[in-house]
Amino acid sequence: MSAPYGPMRAIDILDLYFIENRSRIMDIASFLDRIDRYEGADEAKADFRYQAFLQILDITRDTPRDRAKAVQVALSDPTTEPLDSALGMKAYGAWKGAAK
Amino acid sequence: MKAIDPHIHMISRTTDDYMRMTISGIHTVAEPAFWAGFDRASADCFRDYFHQLTVVEPARAARFGIKHYCWLGLNSKESENLTLADEVLAIIPEFIDRPNVLGFGEIGLNKNSKNEMAVLERQLAMAAARNDLVLVHTPHLEDKLKGTRMIMDMIRNEPRLDPSRVLIDHAEEHTIAEIKDRGFWFGMTLYPNSKGSPERAIDAVEIYGSERLCINSSGDWSVSDPLSILKCANEMRRRGHGEAAVNQVFYENPKSFMGQCPKFVAN
Ligand SMILES: [Zn+2]
Numbered sequence: 280m281s282a283p284y285g286p287m288r289a290i291d292i293l294d295l296y297f298i299e300n301r302s303r304i305m306d307i308a309s310f311l312d313r314i315d316r317y318e319g320a321d322e323a324k325a326d327f328r329y330q331a332f333l334q335i336l337d338i339t340r341d342t343p344r345d346r347a348k349a350v351q352v353a354l355s356d357p358t359t360e361p362l363d364s365a366l367g368m369k370a371y372g373a374w375k376g377a378a379k
Numbered sequence: 380m381k382a383i384d385p386h387i388h389m390i391s392r393t394t395d396d397y398m399r400m401t402i403s404g405i406h407t408v409a410e411p412a413f414w415a416g417f418d419r420a421s422a423d424c425f426r427d428y429f430h431q432l433t434v435v436e437p438a439r440a441a442r443f444g445i446k447h448y449c450w451l452g453l454n455s456k457e458s459e460n461l462t463l464a465d466e467v468l469a470i471i472p473e474f475i476d477r478p479n480v481l482g483f484g485e486i487g488l489n490k491n492s493k494n495e496m497a498v499l500e501r502q503l504a505m506a507a508a509r510n511d512l513v514l515v516h517t518p519h520l521e522d523k524l525k526g527t528r529m530i531m532d533m534i535r536n537e538p539r540l541d542p543s544r545v546l547i548d549h550a551e552e553h554t555i556a557e558i559k560d561r562g563f564w565f566g567m568t569l570y571p572n573s574k575g576s577p578e579r580a581i582d583a584v585e586i587y588g589s590e591r592l593c594i595n596s597s598g599d600w601s602v603s604d605p606l607s608i609l610k611c612a613n614e615m616r617r618r619g620h621g622e623a624a625v626n627q628v629f630y631e632n633p634k635s636f637m638g639q640c641p642k643f644v645a646n
Contacts, residue, residue, distance in 0.1 A: 287619050295617075296578070347579065351553035355524040356491075365459045365490035370520040 307336075331373035380626065383407045383645060384608050385633040386485070386514070386548060386566060386595035389436055389447060396598070396605045397443040403609055406646035409637060410436065411450040411485035411514050416600050418457055422466035425453070429470070433477040446646045448637065450484030450514045451475055458489075458498035468501060475509070481640045482506060484514025485548060488526040491518060500533060507539035512640050514566075515547045517554065519574065527554045531561055544639055546593060551575065555587050564636050568597040569607040577611035581618060584628060593633045 287295075314323050323329055335350045342349045356374045381404045389397075389410050400408075410432060419425060432449040440447035451474055453467045474480065483506040488495045506513050513534075518526035527547065534540050547558045548566035551574070558565040567580045580594050598605040612629045616622075630645075637643040 345552075347582075348552040351551055352524065354521055355553065356521050358525065359528075361496055361529070362490055362492040365492035365495060368490045368492075370490070370518065370522055372520045374521040 327375050327378035328371060328373045331377065380404050380612060381406060382608050382612060382629040383633040384596055385409045385593045385637060386411060386597050387605060388413060388599035389440065390431055391600035392598060392605055397440065397445060400605055401443040401445050403606055406444060407446045409448040409481060412452050413485055414454045414456040422463060422470060425467045426470055429474040433474055433479055437479045448479045448481050448643060450481055452483045452486040452502050453498060454485065455487050455489035455495045455516060458495045459492060461494055464498045478642055481637055481643060482512030485516035487516035487530055488518050491522055491526045491529060503534060503537050503540060507537050513545045515545060517547060517549045523551060524553050546636055555583055559587060559591065564591040564593060566593045566595055568595055569611055571602055571604050577614040580611050581615045584615065589628045592628060593636055594628060
């Protein structure tokens with residue numbers, strides 16, 4: 280690895296981050312398996328968050344560049360009008376309005 | 380190295396945290412007024428909170444050789460209640476001229492509601508009338524993109540506010556470019572396992588440059604790490620960035636932004 284003695288190359292980035300990101304993919308795969316294994320999997324898989332999760336996996340794989348931004352945008356509320364009230368509202372991490 | 384944490388909720392941290400921060404090189408911090416993790420019962424609670432931020436906490440920090448500055452305002456999570464908002468905004472003038480207060484913050488939006496917008500608008504007007512600095516909280520998760528745009532539009536509708544005196548915090552991949560393009564400072568917040576990571580923050584430095592960027596821990600009462608800015612600095616270093624560039628991001632930048640307030644002197 281060239282850093283900290285010089286600029287890194289893409290192969291250095293692969294070298295530095297491969298194992299930890301391999302581990303993150305394993306966490307995601309086992310998260311999906313865990314949902315399958317527990318009672319009520321169909322209900323969970325119909326939830327807007329699960330559907331959004333599948334969508335951002337596709338975006339991560341299929342977007343040629345700026346994947347992080349594309350994932351963020353896919354999870355965002357695309358509307359522009361203010362809410363009438365925030366009472367009892369919370370953030371979920373995916374936009375509920377996207378659910379069909 | 381020396382570093383400044385421009386956004387950390389020290390009232391939630393222990394003296395052990397102060398000790399670890401000071402021996403690690405964090406000698407200056409700024410604490411925005413925010414939600415306590417529960418809705419407060421009355422404006423009197425805010426009077427106590429503002430006293431804590433302007434008197435108690437700077438004294439506690441000083442015992443560790445750390446300079447403590449703060450920002451005052453009503454956070455967006457408690458802005459839905461307009462009666463409470465009236466009362467809290469009325470007591471801010473009692474505290475805003477205290478020696479460690481840098482300006483209004485963290486004010487902003489949470490769920491992007493009409494009441495949140497009304498309370499933010501009033502606080503922006505108060506800051507503009509005094510020519511104070513502003514630290515903006517943007518919503519989290521799915522509400523961030525919409526809320527960040529709404530906030531920037533509101534600030535641009537207040538011509539007395541100069542974007543170079545406003546920091547839009549909790550920026551992420553989908554909001555940074557729009558914030559920078561409009562001339563604001565932007566903040567990136569490091570959370571151990573929910574939102575921003577050191578790797579992604581340094582990606583942003585590489586993609587967007589370090590100009591007008593402040594990186595913070597937002598260390599508070601929830602899962603957070605008061606040393607995370609130093610871990611992020613180390614991430615920058617291990618990718619081969621030089622010490623001067625690291626120092627620029629983690630010391631000179633927050634010093635430049637907050638130094639626009641004449642009360643601010645970095646340790
Ligand atoms: Zn905060």
